[in-house]
Amino acid sequence: xxxxxxxxxxxNYSSWSLRAWLAxxxxxxxxxxxxxxxxxxxxxxxVRRYSRAARxxxxxxxxxxxxxxxxxxxxxxxxxxxGWPRAVKARAVARAVSAEMHSGFATxxxxxxxxxxxxxxxxxxxxxxxADIARIDELWTDCRTQYGAQGPWLFGxxxxxxxxxxxxxxxFATYGTVGLGPASLDYVAATLAxxxxxxxxxxxxxxxxxxxxxxxGRVP
Ligand SMILES: N[C@@H](CCC(=O)N[C@@H](CS)C(=O)NCC(=O)O)C(=O)O
Numbered sequence: 001x002x003x004x005x006x007x008x009x010x011x012n013y014s015s016w017s018l019r020a021w022l023a024x025x026x027x028x029x030x031x032x033x034x035x036x037x038x039x040x041x042x043x044x045x046x047v048r049r050y051s052r053a054a055r056x057x058x059x060x061x062x063x064x065x066x067x068x069x070x071x072x073x074x075x076x077x078x079x080x081x082x083g084w085p086r087a088v089k090a091r092a093v094a095r096a097v098s099a100e101m102h103s104g105f106a107t108x109x110x111x112x113x114x115x116x117x118x119x120x121x122x123x124x125x126x127x128x129x130x131a132d133i134a135r136i137d138e139l140w141t142d143c144r145t146q147y148g149a150q151g152p153w154l155f156g157x158x159x160x161x162x163x164x165x166x167x168x169x170x171x172f173a174t175y176g177t178v179g180l181g182p183a184s185l186d187y188v189a190a191t192l193a194x195x196x197x198x199x200x201x202x203x204x205x206x207x208x209x210x211x212x213x214x215x216x217g218r219v220p
Contacts, residue, residue: 004031004061006072007050009038011204013211015114015167016069018200020057022163023073025196027083031059037209070102073160085155090147094161097139097154101164108132112171116204121175133179136168141183152190166197 006024008017024031036043036056044054051058051067059066059075066072077083084091107128115121123129143154143161150156154165169191177185191197 002032002062004029004059005034006031007034007036007047007056007058007060009036009043009056010207010209010211011035011200012116012207012209013038013114014056015109015170016055017057018114018167018170018197019164020059020069020072021200022166022196023069023083023160024059024076026158026160026163027073027076027080029076029080039211070098070164073098073163077160083160085147085157085159090155093143093147094155094159097143097161098164100139101168105132105136105168108136108168108171112175114167114170115174116170116201118174123175125178130179136165137180137184140165140187141181144183144187152187154187158194162191162194166191166194170197170201 004024006017006021008014008021011018021031021033036046038056047054047056047058050060051065053067055067057067057069057072059072061075066075073083085094107126111123111126111129112121140154147155151158153159154161169188172180172188173192177188180188
């Protein structure tokens with residue numbers, strides 16, 4: 001049976017693509033990938049061959065088309081029975097944490113566009129940005145304290161919640177870790193050392209397309 005196909009954007013810039021790809025790995029669902037270069041006329045034409053929502057990621061599995069990162073993660077978890085923490089309460093909290101990421105942190109996503117290759121970027125702190133950072137620090141610290149004893153991840157073992165926060169970790173590597181406490185700093189280090197993210201980052205480093213900052217704001 002052919003593997004599902006995950007249609008993604010530039011690995012350097014497409015944070016939603018990274019989430020879906022890591023979530024498929026967390027669930028143990030193998031897929032092939034097809035990259036469309038963001039912010040090009042070809043992207044706008046080709047993405048519509050896969051999804052009328054005209055955004056990436058898109059997962060295609062036979063006739064089935066799933067056009068949203070969280071729905072892709074849930075589908076992968078249903079297919080394999082893996083990806084979320086095993087304990088019911090931890091699983092419920094992991095879903096809440098992932099949903100909060102999926103629908104929130106708009107200021108951080110706008111002011112700190114993901115750019116995996118970039119380091120030492122400085123963006124003036126605003127109260128709204130500081131509030132997003134404070135909430136992320138609180139979330140990570142709570143998860144690590146309450147559920148993280150069995151490993152370095154938010155819920156101990158690697159889960160879809162870690163996949164959802166990986167692009168946020170990449171942003172801290174780019175824009176600095178001011179505002180993070182010790183548990184969050186350890187979590188950032190563990191995430192950056194993870195093999196799947198390193199594999200994706202190496203491919204991001206090899207990409208040549210550059211998207212200007214103002215435009216990247218549209219592809220958080
Ligand atoms: N809610 C969607 C967001 C997807 C999204 O915004 N994708 C961006 C790339 S990271 C995109 O396709 N941008 C292309 C465009 O806006 O033209 C998800 O979770 O998958």
